[in-house]
Each structure stands twice: as C-alpha cells, then as structure tokens.
Amino acid sequence: MAAMNPAPRVLIVDDDALVRGGLTMMLDGVRGITVVGEASDGDEVLAAADTHHPDIVLMDLRMPRVDGITATRRLRARTPPPEVVVLTTFDTDDNIVYALRAGASGFLLKDTPPARIVDAVLRVAEGEPILSASVTRRLMDRTATQADTHQRARAALDRLSPREHEVVLAVARGSSNAEIAAQLYMSVATVKAHVSNVLTKLDLDNRTQIALLSHDAGQT
Template identity: 50%
Template sequence: MTGDGPLRVLIVDDDDLMRAGLRAVLSSDDTIEVVGEASDGREVVTLAAGAAPDVVLMDVRMPHLDGIAATRALSEAVPAARVLILTTFEDDDYVFGALSAGASGFLLKRTRPEQLIEAIHTVAAGESLLSPSVTRTVIDRMAAAAPPDPALARRLHALTARERDVLALVARGLSNVEIAAELFVEESTIKTHMKRILAKLDLRDRVQAVVVAYETGLVRPGAAR
C-alpha cells in the first residue's frame, strides 16, 4: 500500500462489461483507486510497472496470454504487486496454476461487492485469501500429493513446538479464530505465530504454509480436520 493514500488497483479482464462493473464497484469506495485497466495478459507487466498497483485483479481466461502466465510474469517483474485472481471457474488446474504462479488470492466472480473490497484490503495487507471452496480444494489436493520429502522436514527445525502446532492446524483448514479456540489463546496470538512461521520459513503467505506442512510430513494425507 502506498503511504496513507488509497489502495491502487489494476483491473485485468478481457470482458469490457466486467471491467466496467469492477471499476464501478471499486470507484464507490474511497479507500481504493483504480489506476488502470487491461484487456489482455500481455499488457499487464507494462501497465503495472508504470501504475505501481498494490493489487492486480486478474482474470484467468484471456486471449494471447492467460491470467496464470500473466501472474507469473508479473510476480517476477513487479513483485510488490499482489495478484487477486477473479474467475467464474473453480477448476483445480486453474487454482493450482494461479497459486504456483504467485497469486495471493482466488475469488469467484459471483463474490459480492463488499466481499471483493474486503478481499482487496486483505491481499494488500500481505495476507492470502481463498474462497472457502477453493481452500478445501487446496487441502484435498495436498493430501493426495506425493509422499513427504524427509529432507524438507529440516525446514521445520526453525519453528517452536507451538508454531508447529499452529502450522499443523492451518494445514487442516482451520481459521485463526478456530485455531485460537483449539489452543485456548487469543486470536491475536495466532496471528503473531503465523507471522513468525512465514518469516522463519521464508514463505509468502498462508497458502504456501499449507503446502510446506504437507511436503514436510508435518500433516499426513487424510489427517482429520
């Protein structure tokens, strides 16, 4: 986020009507400034380099360069920009392609306006955000992934026992509020633990934390929620 001013948002969608609708929704909020629009994934990097957006709303299906490829290029060229994927699809390949490309959030286009605005603020603040159904998809896919790599488990040595407990609960799909109730602590304490976990493991966000939890074997496939 740039200083104390409004969040700078770049809209990327090949549908003229969708872009107009998004601009109308975002322009109604004084905390957000739309700094540009693109109808093609190829335009994103150039526009973002000049507009310096805090958040990029990215469509998935676009001609010439899709949203996943555009997200990957943007993550490399303008790493400060956070990407929030907006799509009508919940297909696994789109979800994992977007997240592996560097997206910080994934929302369906049927999301209500107020939820979209909240999501933009969440992503801009450095948090990851997924629709509940998408979160479940991520966890189910990781549970069915290849066996954990013992070599990766050494990454967990940097964590305290309580931080490992928190990471395990995150990987099972619990929210900060639910984890706080499980461990009988305040939600603010869990937020602090999460910040330390991400810093110690050099992770971008909560989604990457879930992946690491399964890859290291901290949480086993089929573990109960």
C-alpha cells in the same frame, strides 16, 4: 511485496469490458480503494503496471492472447512486484494450483459477493493471502487426497519383502526383466517370479501399475 499505500491502487485485467466496468464501479472509492487502470489482455499487463504502478492486480485467467497465469508470473518477477488476486469463473484444481505457484496472493470466483471482493482487496493490501471458502475446501480436499494416496501406497509397499521392493523400484525406473536381473544379480526367471508375486500381493494388473504405485509412495 510492493509497498502498500493507505489507499490500495488496483489494476483490473479482464478481456470482458463489462466485467472491467462492473469491477471499477464496485471498487473505486470504496473503503479507500483506488482503481488506477484497466487492461483487456495479459499481454497488456506489464505496460499497464508501468503506467499505473498498482499495488494490487485483479487478474482474469482466460484471455485471448496471454492467460492470467502467465501474466501473473511475469508481474511477480518484477521488483517490486504488485500483489495479484485472481478473479475468475474457472475454479479447476489445476487453475488454483498454477495460479498460486505463479505467485498469486488470492483466488476468488466472480460470483463472490461484492463486499467480500472489497474485503479481499484490502486484506491482500495488508499482506494477507486470501482464498474464497470454496477454493480453500478444494485445496484441502486435494491435499488430503494426495496424502491419503501416499499413505496407502507406502502401506502397500511395506507388505513386500526387501527383494520384491528392490524389483518394484527397478520396474518403476523402466528397467526390463533382463536389466533387473543384471542389476540385482538374479536370473530372469527369478525376476519374473518376483514381479508376479508383487502383482498378486498388491492386487495389481500390470507393470505400469507397479510403477504408478511406486511413484505415489514417493519412491521414484
């Protein structure tokens, strides 16, 4: 983490000049924040960071040449790295997860009230990750949904016999009936019977659904 000064130094990255100007007017000088520079695209970020030495970078996601997630990853690979707060109009689940995996310390929407953006910058400067309330709910719902799917898949596979379970794992690996028969020392007819039983027991339509269920259960 970059060493934080009493007055956080902020670099604003956005391809919209009006947005950059508005954020600068909103933040500069408020509660000790100093806006030290601007960049209009992700491909300008590293040079701007070299010039201005920000503690925090406010990062847009969608820019013409280099997107904000790529720029965030590049910044966070530096030593020491500045903190990055994504500020965007796009809050899809993938954007949130990719930005956080790239090393962002916060994810805010551009319709966040100004006072909350100021507070977020100060909190990140003190080492506290920050997410808007709506983003937090999205992540919690995503996590809950994934956990739910995993539990349901595990419960479904628990209904199978040990031999059927072995066949499921082989199907999930992409093995053909003949390959499964050779691997598990049974006839092709027996493999077909096991696959048919699995489809019936678990109310599935085809082998692809068997493979997906195995994946959801974390067994592939």
